[in-house]
Amino acid sequence: QVQLQESGPGLVKPSQTLSLTCTVSGDSISSGNHYWSWIRQPPGKGLEWIGYIYYSGSTYYNPSVKSRVIISVDTSKNQFSLKLSSGTAADTAVYYCARGRAGEAFDSWGQGTLVTVSS
Amino acid sequence: QSVLTQPPSVSGAPGQRVTISCTGSRSNIGADFRVHWYQQLPGKAPKLLVYDNRNRASGVPDRFSGSKSGTSASLAITGLQAEDETDYYCQSYDRSLSGYVFGTGTKVTVL
Numbered sequence: 001q002v003q004l005q006e007s008g009p010g011l012v013k014p015s016q017t018l019s020l021t022c023t024v025s026g027d028s029i030s031s032g033n034h035y036w037s038w039i040r041q042p043p044g045k046g047l048e049w050i051g052y053i054y055y056s057g058s059t060y061y062n063p064s065v066k067s068r069v070i071i072s073v074d075t076s077k078n079q080f081s082l083k084l085s086s087g088t089a090a091d092t093a094v095y096y097c098a099r100g101r102a103g104e105a106f107d108s109w110g111q112g113t114l115v116t117v118s119s
Numbered sequence: 120q121s122v123l124t125q126p127p128s129v130s131g132a133p134g135q136r137v138t139i140s141c142t143g144s145r146s147n148i149g150a151d152f153r154v155h156w157y158q159q160l161p162g163k164a165p166k167l168l169v170y171d172n173r174n175r176a177s178g179v180p181d182r183f184s185g186s187k188s189g190t191s192a193s194l195a196i197t198g199l200q201a202e203d204e205t206d207y208y209c210q211s212y213d214r215s216l217s218g219y220v221f222g223t224g225t226k227v228t229v230l
Contacts, residue, residue, distance in 0.1 A: 037219070046121055047165065047208055049219040062218050096164055100219075103212045105155035105170040112164050 002026040004097045004110035012091075012117050018084040022097030022110060023077070030055045030075040035100055038071060038082045040093040041112075048093075052100075053080050087117040122147060123209055123222035130228040131199045139225045141192040141209035147220055149190035152212040156185055156194045159206045168207070169194060196227070204229040 008020035022036070029036060037052040051061035053071045061069050065084065073080040084091060094114050098106040124142045131137040141154060148154055154172050157165035167176045169185035172192065182203075184195045192211075196203055209222035 046224045047210075047221040048121075049221065051218075060218060063216060103152065105153075105167055105210065106157075106165075107167050107170070107176070109164040109166070 002099060002108045004099065004108060006095060006097050006110045006113040008113065008115070010114060010116060012087050012115060013119055014088060014117055016087055018082070018087050018091060018095075018115055018117070020082045020095055020097075020113065020115070021079050022081070023079050024099075025078070027099070027108075028075075029073060029078050029080065032056075033101070035102055036073070036080045037098045037100060037106065039096045039098055039106070039109075040091075041096070042090075042093040050082065050084075050095075089117050091115070091117045121223045122213055122216075122220045123211060125207075125209060125222040125225045127223070128226045128228060130230055132230045133199055133201065135199050136195060136197045137199060137227060138196075139194045139207055139209075139227070141194070141222045143190050143192075143211060143220075145190060146215040147190075147211045147213040148187065148192055150214050152214070154185065154187050154192035155210045156183075157208045157210065159208065161205065165208060199227075199229055201229050203227055 003025045005023045035052040038050040053059045068085045070083045094112040096112045097110045099108040100106040156169040158168045159165040172187040173185045213220045
């Protein structure tokens with residue numbers, strides 16, 4: 001059974017870069033069967049898809065964050081990562097990594113990690 | 120930046136039937152992209168409930184059912200139970216954004 005686990009700092013200062021990693025077990029990113037996404041949820045609010053990466057390294061980002069985001073993959077470690085630059089309080093959220101197929105549902109999610117942007 | 124609209128809340132008595140609507144546009148649901156539904160318990164990650172408009176995920180009771188018509192979709196819960204009281208989100212793909220979109224979310228209250 002696939003499991004996803006987010007890791008990274010829980011506190012980021014304003015204007016700095018938010019960095020998170022998702023470690024996948026029970027499935028191989030390099031199998032090419034799925035797309036790997038980052039999704040966030042501000043406290044008390046709804047879900048926002050940030051972007052996805054394929055095992056080949058191809059990515060697509062939500063236009064709302066496209067200028068500030070980079071998603072990368074390390075198939076040797078079966079991990080993918082998120083970097084969101086120029087952090088502001090609006091980036092404070094629970095960040096989830098998730099697995100899905102192109103255009104389809106997210107069938108597996110990490111437990112989520114809260115990142116707070118504050119001085 | 121949700122492009123799929125859901126009612127903020129719905130409620131019903133135990134055993135009753137409630138429905139949650141998800142209204143989109145010709146750029147997403149109306150463009151024949153599939154709709155998926157998630158249940159999110161407090162402090163937990165969303166859990167896939169219904170995928171591809173009407174298919175229940177593994178282990179999901181048949182009290183939950185999904186449907187889609189035109190630019191909208193619906194999730195119905197029949198035989199409402201206390202454990203169903205939580206948040207629900209719809210999700211689809213948007214052609215204009217070339218990305219995934221979620222609904223605004225609905226809180227179900229069991230009276």
